[in-house]
Amino acid sequence: LFKSGTTMEDLWEEIEERLITSDIGVQTTMDIMENISKKFPKISNPDQLKAVLKEEIISLLNTQTAAPEKATAKPHVVMIVGINGVGKTTTIGKLAAKSSDEGKKVLIAAADTFRAAAIEQLVIWAEKAGADIVRHRDNADPAAVAYDGVEAAVARGKDIVFVDTAGRLHTKISLMEELKKIRRALSKKIPDAPHEVLLVLDATTGQNALSQVRLFNNAIGVTGIALTKLDGTAKGGIVVSICSTFDIPLKYIGVGEQLEDLHDFDPALFADALF
Amino acid sequence: NLSERLDSVFKKLKGHGKLKEKDVEDGLKEVRIALLEADVHYKVVKKFINDIKERALGQEVMKSLTPGQQVIKIVNDELTKLMGASHEDLNLSGPVPIPVMLVGLQGSGKTTTAGKLAVLMRKNGRKPYLVPADVYRPAAIKQLKKLGDQLDVPVFPSDAKKDPVKICREAVKKARKEGYDTLILDTAGRLHVDEELMTELVRIRDAVHPSDILLVADAMTGQDAVNIAKSYDEILDIGGVVLTKMDGDARGGAALSIKAVTGKPIKFIGVGEKLNQLEPFHPDRMASSILG
Numbered sequence A: 001l002f003k004s005g006t007t008m009e010d011l012w013e014e015i016e017e018r019l020i021t022s023d024i025g026v027q028t029t030m031d032i033m034e035n036i037s038k039k040f041p042k043i044s045n046p047d048q049l050k051a052v053l054k055e056e057i058i059s060l061l062n063t064q065t066a067a068p069e070k071a072t073a074k075p076h077v078v079m080i081v082g083i084n085g086v087g088k089t090t091t092i093g094k095l096a097a098k099s100s101d102e103g104k105k106v107l108i109a110a111a112d113t114f115r116a117a118a119i120e121q122l123v124i125w126a127e128k129a130g131a132d133i134v135r136h137r138d139n140a141d142p143a144a145v146a147y148d149g150v151e152a153a154v155a156r157g158k159d160i161v162f163v164d165t166a167g168r169l170h171t172k173i174s175l176m177e178e179l180k181k182i183r184r185a186l187s188k189k190i191p192d193a194p195h196e197v198l199l200v201l202d203a204t205t206g207q208n209a210l211s212q213v214r215l216f217n218n219a220i221g222v223t224g225i226a227l228t229k230l231d232g233t234a235k236g237g238i239v240v241s242i243c244s245t246f247d248i249p250l251k252y253i254g255v256g257e258q259l260e261d262l263h264d265f266d267p268a269l270f271a272d273a274l275f
Numbered sequence B: 001n002l003s004e005r006l007d008s009v010f011k012k013l014k015g016h017g018k019l020k021e022k023d024v025e026d027g028l029k030e031v032r033i034a035l036l037e038a039d040v041h042y043k044v045v046k047k048f049i050n051d052i053k054e055r056a057l058g059q060e061v062m063k064s065l066t067p068g069q070q071v072i073k074i075v076n077d078e079l080t081k082l083m084g085a086s087h088e089d090l091n092l093s094g095p096v097p098i099p100v101m102l103v104g105l106q107g108s109g110k111t112t113t114a115g116k117l118a119v120l121m122r123k124n125g126r127k128p129y130l131v132p133a134d135v136y137r138p139a140a141i142k143q144l145k146k147l148g149d150q151l152d153v154p155v156f157p158s159d160a161k162k163d164p165v166k167i168c169r170e171a172v173k174k175a176r177k178e179g180y181d182t183l184i185l186d187t188a189g190r191l192h193v194d195e196e197l198m199t200e201l202v203r204i205r206d207a208v209h210p211s212d213i214l215l216v217a218d219a220m221t222g223q224d225a226v227n228i229a230k231s232y233d234e235i236l237d238i239g240g241v242v243l244t245k246m247d248g249d250a251r252g253g254a255a256l257s258i259k260a261v262t263g264k265p266i267k268f269i270g271v272g273e274k275l276n277q278l279e280p281f282h283p284d285r286m287a288s289s290i291l292g
């Protein structure tokens, strides 16, 4: 980017291409470019432009809503949701391991009772992460598993519970109703539960991610986002419009398929990677 | 939507009499935005707009009483042409047992599609054999085994400690012995930039010579679709694509990007999680989905 001999117009076009191919989206790209040319009408140096762009993106990524308070409830209940195949189950494995490493007692509720071998997959992750797991049989009521999971966590003095749910498209009304039912089951056992609702998004997803955030948030309220598969070539730029539109914090990024491949989100590093 | 936006672009001209080139260019700007919002790749959009510019500046638009609708018609025609003439089926040629190989990124829907293809093949009078070749993902082999059991389709008893190349070779031998005429090889999801794992796919291909290699890709993939498809095609020479999760509200611009950059046909679309939810791809329906 910004090789010597480029005119300012070429530079702006190069920037537009970079932003759009990062999945930042047309409208957000136009807004960013308009903002920058308004704030800095005299910009003539590529390095200056790059720095200003990064700052603009970081400011869009810094949501007003602070990330949820340090977990004080016991157990702290986290519900994991998202569309099919984005990495929910794997992310729970990673989060459970992280919590175990921090000395917390972890329990996982296998509330995906629908997809083939979903429970078996989670059992393996629970073992890797040193967490207990509560499961029923295939096709059991997911809300019942969620409820039993929290009940077991209370009985066993667990610090944190992760509730895995089946992947579902945000446009499927009956499946979104099921998610509401699971959420209600959690609050039946602990009135403030779930204390966190983590929406998992795939970094290779384009503009459809906005629709996913909107509908999951409308249905059950989303408190944080995990963006997976950033170890590929996708830039995940869609989070820029998500953070500025919905003011929901991006908490974690997934960068691989192993237990340790989860990092806290860092807006500066993310903005750097875009350029 | 695009139709309304184009109508408003051209409505401003109702009083000005003759349509000018600049007006059509403004209309094409709206088309460009619509395609980018549908996740079509930046460079694919640039080329597409350039290619249709000549026709858009021709008589059919300039002389029309409804230039907005004419532009939409041109875009729809050209998109449909780009997406392919008609449905292209699985390539099942060569001596039995014929292997079909499913490849693609993590979570795109390969294992589920394997089950769906088994249903389709059996409907067409074939005897499919499911082969779990994913030895990495926890419970992946069990997942395909469960699907096979649901469908009463035989599944090769893969051992997760074995090399996937060896698994596929042994599966071919077993299929030949048991009289199954088609093998469906379900491979582990992998990044197109993972050299070691992409090489594993080449080794599987060279060991069993699949008659068709299908890239299973998510319909809601964004700009990265071009990178994924290009790499997979360059490394493996894919036969076609299955676009999954088309039952959502993604516009599916990835379909256009993938077709434009590889030239390979989209053969099927996944329209749900159930094993009967696989449909043949129709270029014209995709074109109108992308346009929104």
Ligand SMILES: Nc1nc2c(ncn2[C@@H]2O[C@H](COP(=O)(O)OP(=O)(O)OP(=O)(O)O)[C@@H](O)[C@H]2O)c(=O)[nH]1
Pocket (backbone or CB within 6 Å): A082, A083, A084, A085, A086, A087, A088, A089, A090, A091, A112, A115, A118, A165, A166, A167, A168, A228, A229, A230, A231, A232, A253, A254, A255, A256, A257, A261, B106, B107, B137, B189, B191
């Ligand atoms: N490269 C990479 N792969 C990932 C990442 N996170 C998850 N995966 C892979 O993505 C695939 C799907 O992960 P799952 O955890 O099964 O996804 P899910 O959302 O639970 O899927 P469903 O329950 O079927 O909706 C698996 O192959 C994972 O290994 C990541 O950060 N990077």
Ligand SMILES: Nc1nc2c(ncn2[C@@H]2O[C@H](COP(=O)(O)OP(=O)(O)OP(=O)(O)O)[C@@H](O)[C@H]2O)c(=O)[nH]1
Pocket (backbone or CB within 6 Å): A084, A085, A115, A167, A169, B104, B105, B106, B107, B108, B109, B110, B111, B112, B113, B134, B137, B140, B187, B188, B189, B190, B244, B245, B246, B247, B269, B270, B271, B272, B273
């Ligand atoms: N709604 C919908 N879901 C689908 C479709 N195809 C697959 N899925 C779902 O997507 C998720 C991932 O499917 P898998 O078949 O496990 O994907 P995969 O490519 O084998 O994943 P890896 O082996 O981890 O790379 C599952 O929840 C499937 O039920 C589809 O066409 N529509």
Ligand SMILES: [Mg+2]
Pocket (backbone or CB within 6 Å): A088, A089, A090, A112, A118, A165, A166, A167
């Ligand atoms: Mg899962």
Ligand SMILES: [Mg+2]
Pocket (backbone or CB within 6 Å): B110, B111, B112, B134, B140, B187, B188, B189
């Ligand atoms: Mg699979």
